[in-house]
Amino acid sequence: MTVTTTSLVKAAGAAAAVAGGIFIAVQVNHPPHDAFTTETTQWVARSCAKMVMSVLALAGITGMYLRQHTRMGVLGLTGYLLFAVGYLSMFATQVIAAVVLPQLVDTQPGFVNDVVASAVGAVPEGDIGSVQLLFNVTGVGYMLGGLVFGIALVRSGVLARWAAALLAVSTVATASLAFLPEAFDRPMAVPEAIALIGLGVSLWRSTGSTPAVAPVRRTPVAESVAR
Numbered sequence: 001m002t003v004t005t006t007s008l009v010k011a012a013g014a015a016a017a018v019a020g021g022i023f024i025a026v027q028v029n030h031p032p033h034d035a036f037t038t039e040t041t042q043w044v045a046r047s048c049a050k051m052v053m054s055v056l057a058l059a060g061i062t063g064m065y066l067r068q069h070t071r072m073g074v075l076g077l078t079g080y081l082l083f084a085v086g087y088l089s090m091f092a093t094q095v096i097a098a099v100v101l102p103q104l105v106d107t108q109p110g111f112v113n114d115v116v117a118s119a120v121g122a123v124p125e126g127d128i129g130s131v132q133l134l135f136n137v138t139g140v141g142y143m144l145g146g147l148v149f150g151i152a153l154v155r156s157g158v159l160a161r162w163a164a165a166l167l168a169v170s171t172v173a174t175a176s177l178a179f180l181p182e183a184f185d186r187p188m189a190v191p192e193a194i195a196l197i198g199l200g201v202s203l204w205r206s207t208g209s210t211p212a213v214a215p216v217r218r219t220p221v222a223e224s225v226a227r
Contacts (some may be wrong), residue, residue, distance in 0.1 A: 013207075014204070020057075021186065022050075030185075033117050044102060054090045065080040067203060070160040082145030093135065114126045136176075151164075163197075166192075170191035170192040212217045
């Protein structure tokens with residue numbers, strides 16, 4: 001099978017759309033944090049789903065950037081790198097949630113409770129070490145990266161602008177969850193998921209067209225050579 005640029009772009013678009021679908025699915029009937037214990041099968045299943053979502057989203061935004069990198073400039077590169085760090089960190093946190101925390105429930109329940117509390121924005125009672133740094137990196141990369149990357153996508157004008165604008169607004173808006181009741185956690189994830197789906201579909205469809213290239217202004221020397 002021959003791998004072409006078109007097929008890779010389409011695969012990235014599909015990955016972004018599927019990531020958005022998974023992001024919505026994991027919010028459905030999500031238990032309250034205080035009733036959502038790490039040793040349950042549901043905890044592990046949802047954490048594994050978020051791991052897959054993170055990988056697919058990373059593949060999706062990589063395809064979006066490569067599809068139009070010449071039009072996105074430094075702003076696009078900065079946004080992409082920040083957003084990629086956010087998703088990579090998110091993947092790492094979900095690995096910890098799915099693999100590490102369930103094994104520590106019986107031996108270090110206090111640490112597990114503190115990690116879960118910190119993950120949802122509460123202040124842990126004890127020291128969770130570098131896990132807190134990982135959460136901070138995830139938050140900054142996700143919110144700031146999503147904002148900058150979304151703005152760069154809007155400016156480039158290659159993919160659906162409404163979805164790019166929604167990505168920028170929805171990612172940075174998650175900062176408000178630190179001041180809102182837990183009931184807002186699930187609904188706030190939906191706009192960003194819709195943005196991923198919209199951008200993924202737009203990326204898939206964009207493979208049939210080539211971004212417009214600004215005309216080159218010829219100098220007198222170039223004119224003479226052309227003749």
